[in-house]
Amino acid sequence: MTPQTESPTAEPLPDRRADVLLVANAYPSDQALYRNAFIHRRVLAYLDAGIDVEVFYLHPPVAQPYDYVFDGVRVTVGGAADYAARIAGTRYRRILVHFASEDMIRPVVDLAPDTPLVVWVHGFEAEAWHRRWFNFLDSSGQIREALAKRETYHADQLELMGWLLSTDEIDVQVVHVSEWFRRHVVEPDVGRATRRPHVIPNVVDGHLFPYRPKTDEDRTRVLSIRPYASHKYANDQTVAAIVALSERPYFDRLSFTVRGEGPLFAETVAPLHAFENVDVEEGFLRQEEIAELHATHGVFLAPTRFDSQGVSMGEAMSSGLVPVTSDIAAIPEFVGHRESGLLAPPERPSALADHVESLYYNPELFHRLSAGAARRVRAQCGPEATVGREIELIGTGE
Known part of the structure; x- marks a missing residue:
């Protein structure tokens, strides 16, 4: 110029x-x-x-x-x-x-x-x-x-x-x-x-997304809220991880909530309609609606292929959800593995499933990471x- x-x-x-x-x-x-x-x-x-x-x-x-x-x-x-x-x-x-x-x-x-x-x-x-x-x-x-x-x-x-x-x-x-x-x-x-x-x-606003201590049961409730306008958000990996979990003996004790909007939504989530414990719905959510979903879930499943930060993940962390995400791009700058979340190798849906499993079998780890996620995001991304x-x-x- x-x-x-x-x-x-x-x-x-x-x-x-x-x-x-x-x-x-x-x-x-x-x-x-x-x-x-x-x-x-x-x-x-x-x-x-x-x-x-x-x-x-x-x-x-x-x-x-x-x-x-x-x-x-x-x-x-x-x-x-x-x-x-x-x-x-x-x-x-x-x-x-x-x-x-x-x-x-x-x-x-x-x-x-x-x-x-x-x-x-x-x-x-x-x-x-x-x-x-x-x-x-x-x-x-x-x-x-x-x-x-x-x-x-x-x-x-x-x-x-x-x-x-x-x-x-x-x-x-x-x-x-x-x-x-x-x-x-x-x-x-x-x-x-x-x-x-x-x-x-x-910024991640802790007033909009307040921390609420989680119950043991919350570790079985997995949430995904993502755009479906680009393969960047790796929603196909979220689906593949849920499919992998469906083959494990405790699957019916888990529940999944999948929300999002975009041209890739219908095709991407199609395999999930086979599972009764997966609630899939397309559409926009207001911040207040997102916060309400945060309050009733304990794990935020959010793989990615490329993120300069990961704001929706940070909002979930603020509410005390444990992020299960990808060890790629800027994500490790905002999530410490086994300190404030769990990081999976890129393009490894099976590793995402393994992390969800580790939280299911280890409530103590779940509670430690939940509190750590809320502390980390407030210190780094608070107002x-x-x-x-x-x-x-x-x-x-x-």
């Missing part, structure tokens, strides 16, 4: 130094509860801290901008021209960017180059094309599509992210959600070190360790 440092606006911009703009590529709504919900939790915390923050959902297909309110937060949805007009017409004290793109960054560089930026790096926007190999396995067409994007979207996007990480031409600070993701994915893939790095995980640090970074403008 080659920034233009001279603003084309002729008139001085109105000064709103107490205001902050947050721009994102998606935002939750009543129709899409999971869509970047981790950004919404930040906004609520910023508002509680007295930060006057506006939300702009940059959605290029939108021809006419419109507003909606979600959970008390007013959100503007608009295209690139609407976003540029807002940047040109308002002098913000700071602009917060989630899932940075050329459309988000260019108007700031051209129209408000003196406005400080904070850019969060969450995942795909700073990854080389091959990182999500697991999504290319269904057909040769998917592979061809990925290879085509390698020289178009991915090359341009990584060039933009490399510039943001390393530039001193604008005032920009970069927040990574895990140290593993920064060191092993982002910086190697963009080929640049981060000049002003911060490592701040996504003080996450949005509290972000609020310091943003400042209240007072």
